Amino acid sequence: MSSVPGWANVDERRNLPPALAVSTVILGIREGKDGGPDKLCLPVVRRIRQPHTGMWALPGGPVDPRESLGQAAGRNLDETTGLRPTYLEQLYTFGDIDRSPTHRLVTIAYFALLNADQVGATVQDDNVAWFDIDDPQIAQMAFDHREILDYAMWRLRNKTEYGQIAHRLLGERFTLAALRGVYEAILGRRLDPANFRRTLKSTASIEETDEYLAGGQHRPPRLYRYVGHGPDPLEVDPLHD
Amino acid sequence: MSSVPGWANVDERRNLPPALAVSTVILGIREGKDGGPDKLCLPVVRRIRQPHTGMWALPGGPVDPRESLGQAAGRNLDETTGLRPTYLEQLYTFGDIDRSPTHRLVTIAYFALLNADQVGATVQDDNVAWFDIDDPQIAQMAFDHREILDYAMWRLRNKTEYGQIAHRLLGERFTLAALRGVYEAILGRRLDPANFRRTLKSTASIEETDEYLAGGQHRPPRLYRYVGHGPDPLEVDPLHD
DNA sequence: GAGCGTTAATGTCAGAATGACTCTAACGAA
DNA sequence: TTCGTTAGAGTCATTCTGACATTAACGCTC
Structure with a gap:
């Protein structure tokens, strides 16, 4: 040394x-x-x-x-x-x-x-x-x-609650396909679109909006929104999760 | 101040x-x-x-x-x-x-x-x-x-893997009832003995021994052993879990 | 020793959750 | 109008889970 x-x-x-x-x-x-x-x-x-x-x-x-x-x-x-x-x-x-x-x-x-x-x-x-x-x-x-x-x-x-994390990697509104892309990138494997939709719809933290993403070449997907608990803290304090 | x-x-x-x-x-x-x-x-x-x-x-x-x-x-x-x-x-x-x-x-x-x-x-x-x-x-x-x-x-x-933790609160060998007591103390609620046995038997990290705990007033329970991965480190390094 | 109370251990069954798959809807492009 | 693609809903078999019943094995009492 x-x-x-x-x-x-x-x-x-x-x-x-x-x-x-x-x-x-x-x-x-x-x-x-x-x-x-x-x-x-x-x-x-x-x-x-x-x-x-x-x-x-x-x-x-x-x-x-x-x-x-x-x-x-x-x-x-x-x-x-x-x-x-x-x-x-x-x-x-x-x-x-x-x-x-x-x-x-x-x-x-x-x-x-x-x-x-x-x-x-x-x-x-x-x-x-x-x-x-x-x-x-x-x-x-x-x-x-x-x-x-x-x-x-x-x-x-190994996070149990992905909703929070996924939505912060995207914007305020996002499609389910984009959200699935985030999950797939984190987990490193492909997910079944249908089953992914079903499980996410059963979680309370994501709700659908009335808007659709226009401009694509195919059927326009609905936009969803994350409805977390409270405002975004700069630092997530694990003491008060 | x-x-x-x-x-x-x-x-x-x-x-x-x-x-x-x-x-x-x-x-x-x-x-x-x-x-x-x-x-x-x-x-x-x-x-x-x-x-x-x-x-x-x-x-x-x-x-x-x-x-x-x-x-x-x-x-x-x-x-x-x-x-x-x-x-x-x-x-x-x-x-x-x-x-x-x-x-x-x-x-x-x-x-x-x-x-x-x-x-x-x-x-x-x-x-x-x-x-x-x-x-x-x-x-x-x-x-x-x-x-x-x-x-x-x-x-x-919120630990996902309890086997490790539970066995360190007990000794080398333990009964399933004692292990269930640990889980109940951590989770703060009673667990069904039959279902607890079933789920734990399906995890690979706990195996049964040929010994039974004698001296009790009722049917003697079998003793089990934790078969973790490797020796006990003083400090568990999360990098190598 | 027979019966009883208690705990150990196994078995059963219905409902929930999960994975694989099919089917229909709605767009742009040809 | 047709076709290819993606969105989104539905089906079905398997697995997982919670609740509960059943049998086994002890010490204790009579």
Whole structure:
């Protein structure tokens, strides 16, 4: 383990308090190419400092003493990518001793969702890029960020209540086919359209509107709306679910 | 907000890095009194320092720079209560600005389980006590610890895989009735013994032994064993579930 | 030892939920 | 008008679930 300019060396850092940071996995959905299934995608930032210079990393940064953890996640996200997601939830805190080669770093990981028209709309910057979730270019990431991403996907797939999550990846109104695309992207398998319709119609959180999506080549699909509980909080607090 | 001896005052602490601590919700199970349902219970410690002096709090303490977060939780647990649980899992990180009246405090909450013969076996100390989960004496706790406890219960109830959790609250071998008692204590309602048996027999993680529990007044029940995946890790890492 | 009370363990049955599939409706394009 | 495609409703067999009945095996009492 080598000493890096600007950082305390190994012996010194043992007595420093751990640095506190937040990182965020931000997922959006993008239509599948030529009839393929929809894909989850995310923005990542290129590291311009030591360690892991040049590698892709999750957006994030230090926690200011005057802000809460959720606020820190939202602010860092805005500053590095210009994104303001509609959903933000705490994932897990990573604090292994050697997860950063240069100093002791404790990172609170967050999980965010973007609706369709925010996907791709980051600041113009060569150091920010979007990748599909299975793109080989992010098979390796800085620090343990690839593990954080895998954990986020695991959590997403094991959510019991999808209604909330699916509707935040789409807009205010959506077709059942679009919603099914979201489910298929998350679960990684095709779903029967008829059965999907039946089960979703039996859940109370989605209701049909009187509008139809015009302009398509075939029978126009009805638009649906998510009727969740209450307004959209910036941070979903699991204490009050 | 008053200045407390030994702590930085409000203006000063705004520029200090947040203090990092761990706290643990440790649950065990205890047989119901006179035929009643089994009860979940936990040890708590009395605060002997500012703030919230005299109130009950979750066991915990600061994170040492040389240990991982899980190690910090286990060590603090052992030092304050003498307990070494068979299961330890990270819950959530609490970091609101005003959760401590005296300083900025970020707490990583952990969740632990004890098997039956560890319940009540804490160090001899007037400042450690065991309470049933619904005991009015812990309706209020120091800091936001009551919210942490409520969140731990919510998480426990919403676990999809109970086999692992239930068996760690019992010993190596257990009867189906005892296992049902655990489920009933967690879910807070009675379960049909016949249906409970059926569903559990269909899960692969529990297998029957050739032994029976002797000494009872009625037909001796068969003993079962949990056949989990691999050895017991001190810290369950959700990345590799 | 026979009968009784209690718990262990198995069996049955109806209704709900689920997956695979068919059928009809409504659009644009040819 | 016909055709291809997607929207949306319906059918049916299988599985899952909750409620309840039945049999087995102990200790206890008489």
